[in-house]
Amino acid sequence: MSDYNNAIFRLATEAEPEDYTGEDGLLYCGKCRQPKEAYFPEGKSLFGRDRHPKECDCQRKRRETLEAADRERKHREEVERLKRKGFTDPAMREWTFENDNGKCPQMHNAHSYVERWEQIKEENHGLILWGNVGTGKSYFAGCIANALMEREVSVCMTNFALILNDLAASFKDRNEYISRLCSFPLLILDDFGMERGTEYGLEQVYNVIDSRYRCGKPLIVTTNLTLEELQNPEDTPHARIYDRLSEMCTPVRFTGENFRKATAQAKMERLKTLLNRKESL
Known part of the structure; x- marks a missing residue:
């Protein structure tokens, strides 16, 4: 297994301090108690490994939050482009x-x-x-x-x-x-x-x-x-x-x-009020 592929698996299943290994031998999230790994179907393997990374609830929520933020950013950029153009x-x-x-x-x-x-x-x-x-x-x-x-x-x-x-x-x-x-x-x-x-x-x-x-x-x-x-x-x-x-x-x-006339009249009345107001000593 290459160093590159090792790095992929290592990053995907990197354990947090509170994570633990379950009775089934898989890595579990210490916060949501959901597995962060899953076994391949029986007899299957990849790069000599019998398991693959799996999202726990915490990882899924973080990913969805980041994806939502990215979608909103792209949306705001598109709206801004449309308004500049339109x-x-x-x-x-x-x-x-x-x-x-x-x-x-x-x-x-x-x-x-x-x-x-x-x-x-x-x-x-x-x-x-x-x-x-x-x-x-x-x-x-x-x-x-x-x-x-x-x-x-x-x-x-x-x-x-x-x-x-x-x-x-x-x-x-x-x-x-x-x-x-x-x-x-x-x-x-x-x-x-x-x-x-x-x-x-x-x-x-x-x-x-x-x-x-x-x-x-x-x-x-x-x-x-x-x-x-x-x-x-x-x-x-x-x-x-x-x-x-x-x-x-x-x-x-x-x-x-x-x-427009109503707005102008309101501004004029406001100005009169400001000009006639006595400053406190």
């Missing part, structure tokens, strides 16, 4: 269910979207999140994105202003760029309708949405446009875009207070 704004990382203030009446739909993701993906269900400014549309979409990334689902959340800038900067790789957007299981386009309405811009918006439509993957769009504006476009280029969106996405209206 978010165009680091602030989006904070748009989570855990940070939700509970004031958005539509948030239960975001939970349901994540919980039923496999079916939603298979049936290609998209959303148009529309309503007044500051009613939580982007946060709603961000919660879905973060929750799916925590499940190691690749999501891209961006906007057409950035997309158009990227396309203009990489004219030769335009098709490759759009293909990459279509590779994500879920694409979220934030603040749709805020991009410049040039002929070139509208054509590229249509190309992105049409490509997403043809690849058969879900799309979520947030917009300050009203449903009436989406259903009654001002011209043919907008009609082509809105028709595609209507085919792909179900509209969800966002109502309620303007959270």
Whole structure:
């Protein structure tokens, strides 16, 4: 038996101070009282030995703990990679269910979207999140994105202003760029309708949405446009875009207070309190 194989057996069955040899001649764990060795089937041997290492309960628990820690480490690394790749704004990382203030009446739909993701993906269900400014549309979409990334689902959340800038900067790789957007299981386009309405811009918006439509993957769009504006476009280029969106996405209206104004008002009141507070002598 080689020194290498001897080392393997020695490490596998290395005795702790409290271990002992049982009546059957095998090494036992002094803590859990389970054998750390087992005999080969009768007449069998390996490298001249009649026994092989066996996990006792203590060793199994240590191994499972280490494996669980390793899986969690790899999971966190993958989630971090997805968020670096999928978010165009680091602030989006904070748009989570855990940070939700509970004031958005539509948030239960975001939970349901994540919980039923496999079916939603298979049936290609998209959303148009529309309503007044500051009613939580982007946060709603961000919660879905973060929750799916925590499940190691690749999501891209961006906007057409950035997309158009990227396309203009990489004219030769335009098709490759759009293909990459279509590779994500879920694409979220934030603040749709805020991009410049040039002929070139509208054509590229249509190309992105049409490509997403043809690849058969879900799309979520947030917009300050009203449903009436989406259903009654001002011209043919907008009609082509809105028709595609209507085919792909179900509209969800966002109502309620303007959270941004409420936050700004609260900050202003807090500042007034701080400025008017008399310092104690």
